[in-house]
Each structure stands twice: as C-alpha cells, then as structure tokens.
Amino acid sequence: MFDMTATVLRNFLSKTHTRLYPFQVRETFENVRGNLDIRIEECIMCGMCQKKCPSQCITVNKEAKTWEVDPYSCVYCGICVDHCPTDCLFMHSEHRKPARIKENNQQIQLKGPEKKKKAQE
Amino acid sequence: MAFETMNLVKGQLSSEVLALKNKGYRFVTMTCVDLGDSFDLLYHFDLDLKLTHLRLNVAKADRVVPSISGIYFAALVIENETQDHFGITFDGLALDFGGHFYLEEEVKKFPFCKFTVNKAESAGEGA
Amino acid sequence: MATIVPFGPQHPVLPEPLHLKLVLEDEIVKEALPTLGYVHRGLETLASIRDMDQMVQIVERVCGICSCIHAHTYCMCIEGLMGIEVPQRADFLRVIWSELHRMHSHLLWLGLLADAFGMESMFMHAWRIRERVMDVMEATAGNRVIISVNKIGGVRRDMSPEQLRWVLQVVDELETELDKIKAVLTNDYSVKKRTVGVGVLTYQQAYELGAAGPQLRGSGVAQDMRMTGYGAYKYIDFAPVVEKDGDSWARTMVRFRELYQSIDIVRQLIAKIPDGEIAAKVKGKPTGEIVCRSEQPRGELMYYVRATGDKYLDRVRIRTPTFANVPPLLAMLPGCEMADVPIIALSIDPCISCTER
Known part of the structure; x- marks a missing residue:
C-alpha cells in the first residue's frame, strides 16, 4: 500500500515520458536517412541511381534534364x-512532414556541371 | 559451401524419409526449384545442427508426388505452398487446400513456374 | 454439438492477419484449421526481375522486425557461392545489429503478450524500453527498423568507438530496466494463471513437428542456430536458453532470458571487435546452390539460393521460423479453452508476413 502511494506520488510529480508531438519534436540523430x-x-544525368534503386522510385530523364x-x-x-x-x-536527417497531397520531388536541371559534361561527351 | 544431396526416385521417397525419421532427424523444409523442363524437390532434414538433403527430380509432364505429411506432419504447410506455386500435386496430403492455400480461387496459373500451366488442366491430370 | 468460431484475421491480439477456424465443443477447442494468404506477396519470385544487390533490400522486407538477420543470411549465401571472405569487423558489426534486432523483437513481443493477457502497463513499459534499442539503431545505422546495413561482401556503415561505448551504456540501462520488469513478470499471480500449463508442447511433439526457436527451446530441445557459429558467433561464448515445461510460460521465459543473453553477447562482441575494413570487393556472378541457416528472434531461418551465373538469381527460397511453427500451433490448440487461444497463438510469436512472404 505504501509502495503504491509512493509510486502514485512520484508519477504525479515527475515529468511525462511522452512528448507533446507537434509542439515538441524529437531531435534526429546524425546521419539518419x-x-x-x-x-x-x-x-551528370548518368541514371546510375535509377538503375541501382531496389524500389525503382527514381526516374532520370536525360532529354528533359529532370530527376524525380x-x-x-x-x-x-x-x-x-x-x-x-x-x-x-x-x-536529409529530418523525416518528411505529413502531407495532404502526394507529390513527387521533381528537380529540373537548368544548368549542368559544364566541365564534367565535356568529359562525358 | 555447396551441399551434397542424395538423389532419389519417386518410389524411394517414403522409405528414405521414414528411415531418416527413425534416425531422429527433424524436418526443416522442402524446396521446389524449377529447372525449365523438370522440377527438383529438395527435402532438408536436420540432426544436431547438420543438414541432410534428399533430391527428387519430377518431370514436367507428371506432377504427382507422394506426400510425406503422413510421416512428418510439418510437411503439410510446405506441400500446400508448393501445390499453390508450382502446381505439383501431393498424393495423400494430410490437409489438402487444393491449390488455394495462399491463392484465391480466381488465380488461374502457377505464379512461380517459368512455363505457364493452366490450373484446370493440371487438376484434370492430378485426378 | 460442435460450433465453428472464426478467430482472426482481425483480432485485437493479432498484429498480423492469421485466420483460424476453431471447432468448439462447449468452451473446449477440438480442432483448429488455419487459413493463410492475406499478406502473400510472392517476394521469392522477385529474384527473377531484380539483381542480386537489389535483393538485399527485398529480403529485408520479408519481415521488418528481423530485417538485419534476413539480409545477413542472404549475404552469407551469396558470399558462400562466390567465395568471398568477409572482413572480421563486418562480421562483428552484423552480429551486433542482429542482436539488437533480437532485443527489440523480444521486447515488442513481450509488450504484445502483456497486452493479450490484459496487463496494459507492462505493454507500455516493454515498448518504452524498446525505444532505447530503436534509438541505437537509428543513430548507428540510419533507419529505425529496416536498417539496410548489409551488403554483399560486408556492411555499409561502421560504428565509431564513441558509438560503441554509447551502445554499451544503453545496454547497461536496458539491463536495469529489464530487472524491474522481471520482478513483475515472474512473481505476478495473474500472469502465471494465464500462461502456466497453457498450450503445452512436449519435447517429442516439438521435435517431430519441426518447431523452431523459442518453441523448440521452451520444450527442452537445446537447439540454437547460433551454435553453428556463423558470422561472429564463433568468437562468442554462450549457451542456448532452454526451459523444460513447453507451455506458454516456458516460451515467455525463454524469450525473456534471451534478452539478457543478447545483452551479454553485445558486450562480448564490443569487447572483442577488431579494427579493419568493413567490406570486401565483389566481382563476378555466383554459380551453384547453397543453403544457409541463422537464428532469428523467432527461430531458425533457412535460405536456399540457386544461381547459374546469370544477372538474376535462379531461385531464392526462404523458410521463415513462423512457417515452421504453424504445425506446432495446430497441435497445441486442441484441448485448450477458447479464452486461451489468443495467448497460445501469441506465444509462438506469429509473424504472418514472414510465413507467407
């Protein structure tokens, strides 16, 4: 009985074990994917990432110079x-925020790496 | 680290498996490999952390194999799975799901085979 | 008169969809018939359209909870076929992560079991402790559950000496926290009332039905695939955890004691870890057939790989521990009471997406 009272009191007075999520966000560790x-x-639009990806989520378009x-x-x-x-x-070590609409991350290359491009051709 | 197997013909299977059971082997699993024109059935048994393998070659044309689930009850799960995936019929299966262990009724072919077999056609052969 | 009661696929105690048709006579189960196939994905066939490096990530997804061990075993197969010598440090790191996986899997299961017999506070505590293990994984490997650290020939990430020291610290904390839970778990009347003598699997049955892992060891068979000395286990000193009774309580105790065992193994590994490379060069394509086995939190895992020197592997076959534990479950259920079915089903630690792949 006394044990329990002590535990109850301790739980009332100590900090919470959980976080109030949207207001208090946990710090991420270094090098987290x-x-x-x-x-x-x-x-350089080589398309290596597209070839190696196990889930085939990357699309590299060499003509349009886009990476998605x-x-x-x-x-x-x-x-x-x-x-x-x-x-x-x-x-990035931060995780993606919740979203309402599913959107791909598409990047268009306006100006490529000039030196490397010459070496390629 | 390639392993050695004991090659069998269909008639030997039950007696060999029974012999292994009497020696105290534990049934690990069975593997079905599609070789293109035939199937290889590999039976894996374990005794004191050492594996023993039996190999049974099944021709593509006749896909009926005696079930070992009467000897090792544990074999019924894998035999039902193989029946689903490869269309091999096991004769005397303790609990037969008839090729719908994992797959729904509307699945018409055996998904793990390199060649396509119609489910209805094989059921006719098995019967 | 016999009644048929469906159990699952949606049931409060089941984390994954398993369906059992229970044939009851009054409150007693007479027969149980399983239905599987709710999460069948056919991952084995993916080997014919994904190359062998991409398969590492695919086999990790057979089972999220023991992903590292799946990838480890798959890599062992390919390395065995190609004759690649894995650097010693990589072997140690793989096993450290494997043991962390074992800890978090057992803690997750302990929480689920506590929830199943209605002890919600223990569920919360087990999962709170588990969070420490997840932190270690996130900080050292980059992801929390499916950590993707294995690759053919070695590992992709190294642990710094500071990180290793931190892991030791966390492991010490874990031990103190576990001691607190142990007092509750082992002395509680209601826990014992729900588990002792429930779902008995005798030595003979366990062996003949091909049970694996804690089911086998809970019935008194001292068999642990780690004894074969794959990876870095050959440098480690340990004995398999065995309980005699074969009931749900024995299986719980096996898993609980394995938590302490894992802590001990991690300590030994960190004390002995050598310096050096973490990955070997891989060239060419494998040929031949191979079988590799390892110990998952749920039991013995077996991989069969057949390769013909092609870009793609010819056949990958995965025998997961829950697959082997379905027949023992069917043998345990007849004769028990309807109210004990959830506990018995959970005491084999069912992982249905493993089973069906």
Missing part, C-alpha cells in the same frame, strides 16, 4: 547515395 534529395546542378523521386515508394535505403558518381545525392 530521413529524406532523399539532390544537388541538381552537380548531376517518388518519396512514397522510396524505402530510404540510401543505395543511390552510395552509388552516385558525383556525390550529388544526399539524405
């Missing part, structure tokens, strides 16, 4: 990041 993104100016990822079929394994020859792919 939260969200896939690209530095599009550095991309479907974050809803991405499995956040980071294989594309490992295989990117120019290291232009990277992972």
